[in-house]
Amino acid sequence: MAKLELPTEKWTARVKEVKLGGGGRRTVAIGGASAPPFLKPEGSFPNPPRIAVEIRDDRALSFPQVLRSAWGDAVKSPETWARQAAKLNPDLLVLRLISAHPDRGNTGAAEAKAAVEQVLSAVDLPLIVIGPEVPEKDNEVLAAASEVARGQRIGLGNCVAENYRTIAACCISDGHVAIAKTPLDINLAKQLNSLLNDLGLPLESIIADPDTGALGYGLEYGYTIIERLRLGALMGDPALATPIIAHAGMETWRHKETRVSEAPPSWGDLKERAIGWETLTAFTLIQAGADIVVMCHPRAIELVKASISKLIGDSSSN
Amino acid sequence: MPLTGVEIYKLLPKTNCRKCGFPTCLAFAMKLAAGQVELSACPELSPEARKALEDALRPTMRLVSIGKGEKKIDIGGETVMFRHEKAFLHPPGILIRIKDTSPLEEARRVVKEVAGYGVKRAGVNFALNGFALQNESGSPADFLKLVEMAAETELPLVLISSKLENLKMAAEKIAEFRPALYAATKENKDYMLSLAKDFDCPLVVRSSENLEELAELAEEAGKAGVEDLILDPGRRSLIDSLLDLTYIRRLAVRRGYRPLGFPVISFPGEGASSPEEEMILAGQHIIKYSSLIVLDNFLPSLVYPLLILRLNIYTDPQIPLSVEEGVYKIGNPDEKSPVLLCSNWALTYLLLSSAVEAANIPAFLCVKRIEEADVLCWCHHCLRGLQPGSLNPDEVGQFVKRCGIEEMVRHRKLIIPGRATRFKAELGQALPDWEIIVGPEDETRVEVSLPEFARRLG
Numbered sequence: 001m002a003k004l005e006l007p008t009e010k011w012t013a014r015v016k017e018v019k020l021g022g023g024g025r026r027t028v029a030i031g032g033a034s035a036p037p038f039l040k041p042e043g044s045f046p047n048p049p050r051i052a053v054e055i056r057d058d059r060a061l062s063f064p065q066v067l068r069s070a071w072g073d074a075v076k077s078p079e080t081w082a083r084q085a086a087k088l089n090p091d092l093l094v095l096r097l098i099s100a101h102p103d104r105g106n107t108g109a110a111e112a113k114a115a116v117e118q119v120l121s122a123v124d125l126p127l128i129v130i131g132p133e134v135p136e137k138d139n140e141v142l143a144a145a146s147e148v149a150r151g152q153r154i155g156l157g158n159c160v161a162e163n164y165r166t167i168a169a170c171c172i173s174d175g176h177v178a179i180a181k182t183p184l185d186i187n188l189a190k191q192l193n194s195l196l197n198d199l200g201l202p203l204e205s206i207i208a209d210p211d212t213g214a215l216g217y218g219l220e221y222g223y224t225i226i227e228r229l230r231l232g233a234l235m236g237d238p239a240l241a242t243p244i245i246a247h248a249g250m251e252t253w254r255h256k257e258t259r260v261s262e263a264p265p266s267w268g269d270l271k272e273r274a275i276g277w278e279t280l281t282a283f284t285l286i287q288a289g290a291d292i293v294v295m296c297h298p299r300a301i302e303l304v305k306a307s308i309s310k311l312i313g314d315s316s317s318n
Numbered sequence: 319m320p321l322t323g324v325e326i327y328k329l330l331p332k333t334n335c336r337k338c339g340f341p342t343c344l345a346f347a348m349k350l351a352a353g354q355v356e357l358s359a360c361p362e363l364s365p366e367a368r369k370a371l372e373d374a375l376r377p378t379m380r381l382v383s384i385g386k387g388e389k390k391i392d393i394g395g396e397t398v399m400f401r402h403e404k405a406f407l408h409p410p411g412i413l414i415r416i417k418d419t420s421p422l423e424e425a426r427r428v429v430k431e432v433a434g435y436g437v438k439r440a441g442v443n444f445a446l447n448g449f450a451l452q453n454e455s456g457s458p459a460d461f462l463k464l465v466e467m468a469a470e471t472e473l474p475l476v477l478i479s480s481k482l483e484n485l486k487m488a489a490e491k492i493a494e495f496r497p498a499l500y501a502a503t504k505e506n507k508d509y510m511l512s513l514a515k516d517f518d519c520p521l522v523v524r525s526s527e528n529l530e531e532l533a534e535l536a537e538e539a540g541k542a543g544v545e546d547l548i549l550d551p552g553r554r555s556l557i558d559s560l561l562d563l564t565y566i567r568r569l570a571v572r573r574g575y576r577p578l579g580f581p582v583i584s585f586p587g588e589g590a591s592s593p594e595e596e597m598i599l600a601g602q603h604i605i606k607y608s609s610l611i612v613l614d615n616f617l618p619s620l621v622y623p624l625l626i627l628r629l630n631i632y633t634d635p636q637i638p639l640s641v642e643e644g645v646y647k648i649g650n651p652d653e654k655s656p657v658l659l660c661s662n663w664a665l666t667y668l669l670l671s672s673a674v675e676a677a678n679i680p681a682f683l684c685v686k687r688i689e690e691a692d693v694l695c696w697c698h699h700c701l702r703g704l705q706p707g708s709l710n711p712d713e714v715g716q717f718v719k720r721c722g723i724e725e726m727v728r729h730r731k732l733i734i735p736g737r738a739t740r741f742k743a744e745l746g747q748a749l750p751d752w753e754i755i756v757g758p759e760d761e762t763r764v765e766v767s768l769p770e771f772a773r774r775l776g
Contacts, residue, residue: 004530007568007575038560064676103766184699211699215623216439217672218665218699220630223605224402231400254762256675257622266437268619276594276623280601284627287605307598310556 008041011234015291016203016241017046018177020092021126023151028091028126030207031243031291036230038287038311043234048312049286050091051305052128052294054249055081057107057115058099063296064259066274070298079118082125088301092126094294095119096250100141101132112141116148128155128179128245128294135162146170155179155207155245164192168199179245181209184221186228190239197239207292208242214251215281222246223288230289244289248282249296279303321374323348329367330360337361350375353397353404378579379570381408382520382546384448384610385474386495391447393548393609394581397571405634408581410603411447411610412624413476415587417454418464425464428616433471437622440641440664444625450500450612453479453488461488469495476500476522476583476612482509493517498610500524500583501550507535511542519546522583526552529565533577540577547580548610554589556599563607582607587614597624604628639664643687645721646671649680653728654776656681656768658757659714660735661694666761670696673764679772682726686717696735698760709741715748724751729775733757 014034021027030050035043060068060075068075074084078095085093097112099105116129129145131138142156143166157179159167164180171178178196182188189210196206210229212222232240252258257267258274267273278300282293286308295301327347338359340346349355350371357363357371381395391411398404414432416425429449436445449468453461461479465488468475475497479485489499499517501524502510514521521544525531529551536547551562563582569575586599593615603611604627613621633639640662648671660670662685673696674681688694693709718724718732730752734745736759745754758767 004528004533006529006565007573009568038557039564040557041561103763213665213669213699215630216626217668218697219627220401220633220635221699223631224400224635227400228402254676255672257672259676264437266435266618267622268617270619272617272619273622276597276620279594279598280623280627283598283601284605287602303594303598307556307595311560313557 006041008039011035011043013234013236013238013241014043015230015233015243018204018207018243020128020153020155020177022153023175024124025120025152026124026126027153033230033289033291034234036234037289045312047291048308049290050292051301051308052092052094052245052292053085053088053090053301054094054096054247054294054296055085055119056096056098057111058104062098062104064253064274065261066258066271067253067296077118078115079122082119082122086123086125088298090125090301092128092292093119093123094128094130096130096132097141097145098132100137101134102137104132106137109140109144113144113148116145120149120152126154127152128157128177130157130179133158135160139163139166142167143170146174146176149176150174153177157181157209159192159196161188161192164195165199168196168201171201171205172199177205177207179207179209180242181211184211184218184225186210186225186232186240189225189229190237193239193242203238203242206242207245209245209247212246212248212251212285214248214255215277215284216257217251217255219281219284223284226285226288226290243291245292245294246282246285246290248285248293249278249300250294252278252281253296275300275303283307321351321371323351326350326371326374329371331362331364331367333362335362378574378576379567380545380547380580382548382581384411384476384496384498384520385472387472389448389473390496391474396567396607396609399567399571401631402635405636406632408609409628409632410608411474412600412621412628413448413450413474413610413612414446414616415450415452415478415585415612415614416464416468417452418457418460419454422460422463422467426467429468429471432616433473435616435618435621437625439626440639440668444629446621446625448474448476450476450478451488453477453481453484456481456484458484458487462491465492474498476610482506482513486513489513489517489519493519496520498522498548498583502535502539504531504535507538511539511544514539514544514546515542520548521546522548522550524550524552529562529569529578533575536580537577549578549580549582550584551582554585556589556602559584559589559599559608560602560606563603567607581609583610583612584608585612585614587612593617593620596620600624601627605631640687641667641685643685643717643721645723645726646683646685647680648674648683649678651680651682651726653726655679655727656733656772656775657684657723657727657731658682658733659684659686659694659718660696661686661688663688663695665699666695666697669698669761670764673761674768677765677768679768681768681772682723684718684721684723684732686714693738693741694735695737696761696764698762709738709744711741711744711748714745718749718752731755731775733771735760
């Protein structure tokens with residue numbers, strides 16, 4: 001039998017590399033892959049998939065019990081929470097300003113500014129700040145975050161169809177990166193990248209959040225859109241070539257599987273199940289091509305981190 | 319290589335007779351190439367052309383059945399690398415491995431638990447598929463006891479032994495159930511091939527060397543008349559199995575390479591040092607190209623997410639899942655509990671029911687079948703909420719009246735999603751007895767708003 005040739009494939013383009021941090025803050029590079037996830041014989045991966053720990057400014061009131069017990073007292077302020085999160089040695093932090101949500105306290109620019117300042121001074125990790133996902137509130141709190149973090153190149157999100165001009169202006173004037181979020185639609189993702197680009201924000205200052213559901217709640221949509229975005233980028237479409245962020249944690253911890261302790265025996269132990277749920281959600285999205293997964297539970301973070309190390313470590317040749 | 323539409327067209331009658339339902343032979347050829355129509359739709363094919371096309375269109379990855387009767391599983395037969403190209407067709411079997419070194423009573427308990435295991439979700443039950451039974455002890459008697467006991471479940475089995483005589487004895491005993499035999503290697507292939515042929519059982523071929531050796535083994539099996547093969551590329555780590563399984567799938571579906579055109583078996587537990595790591599490896603195997611996954615740990619808390627991952631990845635991207643129309647109870651609602659109206663799109667139903675459950679408020683969901691753009695969608699991803707869409711208020715009104723909710727609650731307050739505000743007046747006219755209440759924008763805000771609403775009802 002003739003020698004079997006391994007079916008490696010050729011890719012023509014590379015994902016953009018986006019840098020966060022600087023101005024005295026630790027830096028991290030995101031993206032840059034020139035092949036589908038972990039297929040090392042087909043390209044290079046200057047940066048492994050990054051893990052961001054999500055912290056909030058609401059003393060974890062919006063977190064379910066399993067997460068609250070994992071973080072304990074650390075959640076009492078963004079500052080203490082950030083310090084605790086840094087101990088997990090993540091690549092970056094995500095601060096979600098959830099208290100600005102009309103249902104969750106409706107706080108404003110002043111509170112946002114204070115929370116961001118606390119986190120910036122508590123740890124030197126690169127930072128992404130996410131608003132409450134209500135566009136007009138996002139504009140208010142993100143503008144405040146942008147100002148206090150000027151020159152430290154943080155990520156600002158969500159930058160969506162309704163507010164992209166405002167967020168792009170902040171990013172351009174203060175040197176930040178836009179987290180461009182679109183609702184589970186590859187064409188909308190592409191379009192928002194182009195709109196931001198047209199306003200003068202370079203692709204190197206955009207990270208795409210194409211949205212996803214958690215395992216069992218629409219994960220397949222997020223999985224496939226991320227996979228298609230990544231393949232499109234590698235095949236040479238520059239408007240798809242932004243690195244991708246996926247909120248595996250937030251989506252996971254919404255659901256009954258991570259919240260309900262009185263469940264049928266076939267669901268198993270709540271804590272184990274919930275950690276498994278977040279782990280599999282995040283790991284699946286990484287396999288699709290996510291460059292940053294944002295996660296909440298320390299144990300799930302540890303598990304996904306170890307798996308990434310194994311995937312990027314040396315492999316014996318076939 | 320799969321045939322292109324033009325290549326197929328050359329073999330068709332080119333009469334444009336339209337009997338296939340397409341205006342031209344070329345149009346039919348294109349549909350055939352895309353796998354969207356059956357060859358048999360063309361009644362005018364010459365026998366030679368039919369034979370040639372059947373051979374060429376035969377899927378390059380074989381579909382292999384394990385087990386017998388209702389519980390048998392069909393694995394493999396995949397045609398694409400990525401689910402968005404068409405769909406993944408045959409969900410991988412997930413099996414639990416039991417070794418004959420564990421006491422028979424303990425094994426019996428596990429078998430019973432696994433066989434009875436199921437999670438119900440949106441009205442569908444998700445279960446494990448069977449067992450891999452391993453002759454770890456080397457004793458023929460212990461192996462046989464385990465095999466006979468597990469065979470009583472009639473679930474598909476993989477029989478594993480390095481003692482070929484023991485494997486033969488067990489296979490002979492339960493051959494009618496068509497267990498898969500593990501495994502033919504370079505060293506034992508003659509014996510194993512005749513075993514699989516004599517008992518007509520699917521056979522696993524394994525090479526820990528490389529894919530070339532695996533392909534050679536598979537080709538030899540084919541020549542010996544053993545066609546139902548399952549491949550074990552042998553390497554167990556996350557990265558090695560990702561590369562091996564990716565290459566096997568590409569060779570089969572992209573390059574039309576038939577020696578490796580078979581489903582793959584994987585053993586995540588052998589590459590893991592904890593049950594959690596095993597779950598992660600198994601997750602990778604579900605996403606990336608395993609057709610038969612053997613777990614060493616049976617922990618409901620980790621099996622449940624894996625079963626749901628399999629469901630998600632093997633959902634046809636062209637056909638969104640839906641649930642049955644009707645009234646669904648969340649918790650134990652009573653005559654004072656809130657009533658929410660939503661569409662029957664599965665994602666909306668799952669998100670809304672999960673949010674109501676998380677709010678810890680018993681409630682009724684009136685789930686209405688919706689054909690067009692979904693204006694009764696509650697999902698925070700806003701997939702369909704963005705579309706203009708329309709709603710037939712009379713149809714919704716009739717549904718509410720006949721679905722039985724009017725006998726279940728005393729009040730007449732119906733919550734609709736915030737994005738459907740524009741239909742409030744029309745719905746009110748169609749349901750004069752009901753007060754239409756506009757709820758939150760999407761399901762993520764139900765947790766906060768529903769308790770307050772329920773208090774006012776009570």
